[in-house]
Amino acid sequence: MTEPINPWLIIGGVLAGLLTVAPGLIWLERRLLALWQDRYGPNRAGPFGVLIVLADTIKLFFKEDWIPPFADKPVFVIAPAIVAITVLMSFVIVPFAPGVIVVDLNIGILFFLAMSSMGAYSIILGGWASNNKYALLGAMRGAAQLISYEVFMGLSLMGVVLITGSFSLQDIVMAQKDMWYVVPQFIGFVTFLIAGIAETHRLPFDIPEAESELIAGFHSEYSGMKFGLFFVGEYLGITLISAIVVCLFFGGWLGPDFLPPLLWFVIKTFAFIALFILLRASMPRPRYDQLMEFGWKILLPLTLLNLIVTAAIVLVRSGAELNFKF
Amino acid sequence: MNEVQTVSGLLLAGILFVLGLVGVLIRRNIIFMLVSVEIMLNAAGLAFIVAGSKWAEPDGQVMFIFILTMAASEVSVGLALILQIYHQLKTLDGDAANKMRG
Amino acid sequence: MKELLWLIPFLPFAGAFILITTGSRLSKKMVPVIGAGSVGLSALVTLLIGYNFISTSSASFHFTAWQWIDIAGLSPAFAFHLDPLSLIFIFVITFVGFLIHIYSAEFMADDDGYARFFAYLNLFVCSMLILVLADNLVLLYFGWEGVGLCSYLLIGFWYTEEKNGYAARKAFIVTRVGDTAMAIGLFMLFQNFHTLNIQEIAAQAPQLWVTGSNTALIIALLLLGGAVGKSAQLPLQTWLPDAMAGPSPVSALIHAATMVTAGVYLIARTHVIFELAPIAMLVVGIIGAATLVIAGFAALTQFDLKRVLAYSTISQIGYMFLALGVGAWSAAIFHFMIHAFFKALLFLAAGAVIMALHHEHDMFKMGGLKKKLPVIYWTFLIGAASLAALPIVTAGFYSKDQILWLTLAGENGNIWFFLMALLGAFVTSIYTFRMLFLTFFGKEKTHVSHVPGRGMNIPLLVLAGLSTLAGFIELPHSFGHLTIFSDFLSPVLPAVKVQEDFESIEWMIQLIAAGVAISGVYVAQMFYVIKPELSDELKSSAADLHKFWFSGWGFDGLYNFLFVRPFVFLASINKNDIIDKFYDGLVALANLFNRIFSFTQSGILRWYIMGIVIGGILLLSLGLING
């Protein structure tokens, strides 16, 4: 390992990188959607329409920052900030490359889970503060969905934690030198990916905001930069989930030597971002009860089974005597 | 670097506990009462953590986890009860639920 | 054979049990089958056992069912003891009881409480059988009280009328006075003998006491109190005339077979103690003599048919007591048996008459029934003749004559007893035939609505036969001196010693007795058949005396004044129960605490938590102060 890099430098780098990536994703998503849906997409401003992002941002900045008079003002303002804060906080524990990590917490994954559970507040509070029945419905759906999927999101990760024997993402990445965990933990990977999509309430699990039923759900009343924060938060969430999936199941920065580790990490992450966008382009939205049923009746037993089998295999391979002391 | 006094931790726990107690005592809204009970439980958990930290033993955290599970199940049942009370009495007034007064 | 002894009381008990538990669901035909059948079976068993007892000439049969109580030396068993005395009693009880049951089957057929009636009757018979078969005084007392309970239930059988309930309560309470005395007597006996087994007491008493001992006297008097109460003797006789409130078969059962004879039985059973207390014997004799005369005169003035019979019962039991008093034990028992036959007969016949006349009790509204009810007339005549002791043909003559003779000739006898008994016999003869003439002779005043059927006639005929023939088993010296009865009883009851110089004049006394009886009949005929106006004249000329006798010598008024009024007065003073005030205070206190504590149970959660907090603060403060 080289000299430790100055943590402030890393913080600044990560923040700058993410804040660049988020608007970039807006453009990317539109282009890719257009590609898959066999249409042009944004292609006027700048090369390949890249400057549409700038135009959008300027538009959001100059929109009237309107707060509905019937809303609960303080909560209404706080809600969009929460999502951005929690997602950005989660990036603290992501190892981008050897040594390029803000804090190597020994409870890394737990921290990620804690932050993602905090993220639920943005939806709930935003929906509640709007004092609008569609927003409230969206918030309630969001609350139920996030609580439910959080459960097996955590559980699906535990298989990886079991094999590695650590919560630290850095340790987990290092442990995948020989084999990516996607092979032994395929079920874990699939369930985590589904739970991750649900946690970021992306299509097809965008039940809280379902445009066609709830008129954008929890953020119907939001406009201007507050809406922009939700918007950015969503894309940051996609990035975060992709990064975590890469770290946990696809070896993180590990890769053949012809590319630097950071680049490997970025490539893998973008692959998953593309997958997210592909899902949006191709999947229909399930009904609310179908979503809950799918979660509790299929995913939860599956993750539990995965956890038990993994634990048993780990126990047998570690050669521990199977005499339990009570 | 760790020079936090055990006494400080325990005092914090005591203050939070009493605050929760005050909440239970002064609020009529049953949801507030439930929340205050949670505060008290949390304070108790804090006391355990402090004690566990003092001896550098995991037992404090284990106890905290037990308190946590208890609080979780208590909240679920309590909220179900609140729903029923609100459904039947059309109010969240804890004093209204004294129908079995002798 | 003695293993079957328990069946005798058990069968009526089983009948009562079946009737009580399933009575309301049984058909009307099944009720008398069970009720009378159980007693009939009991009578059959009595016959078998009696035959066995006599043919094997055993001294006694003994049967222990189970150990009843065993505490601090008192260990009475539920045991039965059969000797000649109890054999005669159970024979009379079961047979007369059986006949009364048969009679009741028709008599009570239209009553709502048919099953209830038979259940009570069975229980009554069962209690009496236990009483006479008991081998210890505790069991005897058990039967004694059972009899009291059943008499209460049966006298108040038609409980919807208030005066019946009053009569039942009166019977119960008055006999209770005697029972209390008897209970105290039993306690004293136990204290002296440390056992209540009758045979053991009888064996030990002569060793423990000398004749005339005070303890024996007190115990004998206390036992006499019980006997007086049960047998309706002076001064506790007032309940019996009122007991006529019950149905006629009940009266028959009470007067003839059970209940009132229990006193006679008790004295005969404990005669050992009485023999050791001559004063008590004398008291028994005086009571008997006084009762027979007083009740006789009271009977003279009654117009209720059943009341006449009731007073006559008191009077006849008086004869038995008199006989007991002079030590003529077997004569008393003999008279008991004969009396059971003719008195049952008279009551059943009277019941039939009353039933035939729409429950009319007043003799002066009857009359001329000779033609309409011939069977009843003839049987009633036989019963009346036996009661009046008409010479030679009636059983009553032989039994009463024996008593008359022994009151004079017995070693404890004296001329006063004899004269009283003679006076009683004269009065008996008058009121008996007054009753007969008023009821069956003269003009018909009330229309006969119901002619008794076979179910009522057969018991009457059987009893009439017994009233005539049963006398011939014990004949006086002048008639061939037959002593089957007293010989049979002699192992249990000592024979009376006759003063030698009286032996020769027995025929004279018999002549006097016969003359007295016949002259009584003549007087009755004079007043009520030949010149009825004479009786009215007599009545108006001695109205006060008539009234006095009619009210049973004013005993009811006296007791009312002496006991009932003061007691009611005390009760009215204490209406608000002074003693209860203390407990009322306790209740009020408890109520107060209840109100205080229920105030804390407000249902308001915050108060409870407040309580916890205050408690916590107190505990912590205590810890701080002490620490």
Place this chain on the structure above:
Amino acid sequence: MQITFYIAGAIAVLSTMMVITRFNIIHALLYLVVSFLALATVFFILGAPFAAALEIIIYAGAIVVLIIFVIMMLNLKAEAVDEEKRWLTPQVWIGPAILSIILLGELIYIISSMETTGSIAQMVDAKAVGKSLYGEYILGVELSGMLLMAGIVGAYHLGRQKKKVIHRFLEDVEE
């Protein structure tokens, strides 16, 4: 580190005080979340990172969300806030507050008079906690599992609302 502890502790106390004095229950719950986060920080400082993470995930993340969810289900209107204002009058809270202050005084006295000379030792990580949990405390874990199961069943049973009428054509159908 010491100063962090005091800051976090102060935030916890302040936000808890805000919790019990708010009229709007959502605001109160937001303060409660802040209080939990501050406490999580305290846990972290005290060397219990696992407990800190659980504090956030379970308390702040699940329990409070559940309470908010129920509040949203009840759909309380603005009148609820006025009602709270009516309920929380000085004569209601003054007595309990005095009592509690007495209790607090006693607690503080007792705690500070204890011979607790030590300071926080070192960190106890998740592994140690897990070993302890599934070692000597296995029975407690099983009991907790049962308790949670009972909680689920009880909440489901209690919270179920009996539908009276399903449809006007099906009024006769009894639920």
